[in-house]
Amino acid sequence: MSKEMIVCKGISKSFPGANGSTLEVLKDISLSINENEFVVVLGPGQCGKTTLINLIAGLEMPTSGNVTVAGNPITKPNPDIGVVYQKTALFPWLSVQSNVGFGPMMKGMKKDERKKIVQHYIDLVGLTGFEKSYPIKLSGGMRQRVGIARAYCNNPSVLLMDEPFGHLDAQTRYLMQEEVVRIWEADKKTILFVTNNVEEAVYLADRIIVLSNCPTHIVTEFDVTLPRPRDYVSRDFLSLRKTVNDSLERTR
Amino acid sequence: MKKSLKRLISAISIASVLLFWYLITDGLHLFSSYLFPSPVAVFKAFVNKLTVTVPDGGTLFTHLVASLQVALYGYFLGIVIGVPLGILMAWHRKVDLIVKPIFDLIRPIPPVGWIPLMILWVGIGQSAKAMVIFVSAVTPCIVNSYTGIKQTSQVHLWVAQTFGATRRQMLFDVAIPSALPMIFSGLKVSLGASWMALVAAEMLASTKGLGYMIQMNRMVGRADNIIVGMLMIGVVGAILSAILGLVEDRFVKGRHV
Incomplete structure (x- = not known):
């Protein structure tokens, strides 16, 4: 029996809206993610997904319910939980290697100590040769590689990924999906990956959790047992893709 | 290109x-060559002014040094006080609440408006002018540092927090580097403002400096010397901002392709 890594129990989150009303974003979400499991949270709408990430990361507190990671209740951000964001999350004033080494630097690790592990993760994500480049010189896919390396470099046990490939062109997106599976297989973490793309979810996940639109709650779950590396156009892949797609709410 | x-x-x-x-x-x-001298005449006046002290009591060099000294003195004072103050106001709510109302009241007073009071307090020497320059330099420093820090991206702060950054690390390793381009544009505006305030101050109350030289030569009707002084102010101003541009390139990385 594998260990439960992320556990959310009945979490809801509301924000104050206009004229004293409240906007309910998450409603009674309970989920549990095992150690080294790759779980994709698939949500159609614009609301709730980043909030879910922020609640698990400890950047925001739930209105009700609670979150634990590795058995510890989450009350504030924790270096054991890494986050990869959709865009603009790299520090533009730092080179690739300084971005990747940011976590260890916050821990007070010396520069020459950092150098080796930074290089390891730059190599892992395939950015060897770009150590001294600044993010502005990199393509969208390369920037996301830096984001992943930066999160990995801090050696968290949990990685939260908030639509990391949402802004990439289709080709780069396929490539990055393959890459993220390769990196995960090389260095296993518990990953919670948020997306609104059904194909991406089926390609990546051990398990897919389908969310509704606002207020977000869990609609259903799918276990994905297709062997890796997966084939985007195999019959099993396409049939699962259709099943998952049919479970999504139609929203305008 | x-x-x-x-x-x-x-x-x-x-x-x-x-x-x-x-x-x-x-x-x-x-035009009459007396009112609007040719570039050749101005060049001659320039060469002449390198050694001759009439009619304004100093060579071009002494006036330039006097102006530079007082301008840079006031300017650096403005930076040293303005930038940290702007950063503190943006980062600490309490400092903001205390300083902002005072700042908002003082800010609309044009720097030249301080001259009469400064003359009364410290005379027409260098320190009066340095104070006037300080007043003009400090405002853009405060405003831009404040805005720069306030514009720090929320996602960047989140990232730092998820890496366990302390509040101090978030200020020094995220907010300030992220505000640096904005702070530098404040330093540029500030430099221009200092240089302008200096010339105004020297024309009103001074015994040397480029502004004073222009003013003295108006009284004796030497348009050639006036133009020499004006061009000097222009050239030196351009050189100073070019130097600042080099400093900026050294410190602000990763913002241009």
């Missing part, structure tokens, strides 16, 4: 202005 081509275009642009200036003065004699 190639750098050499850009330089060539700039050189041609300046050369055409000089040529046009020459044409309407020495070329066609459209």
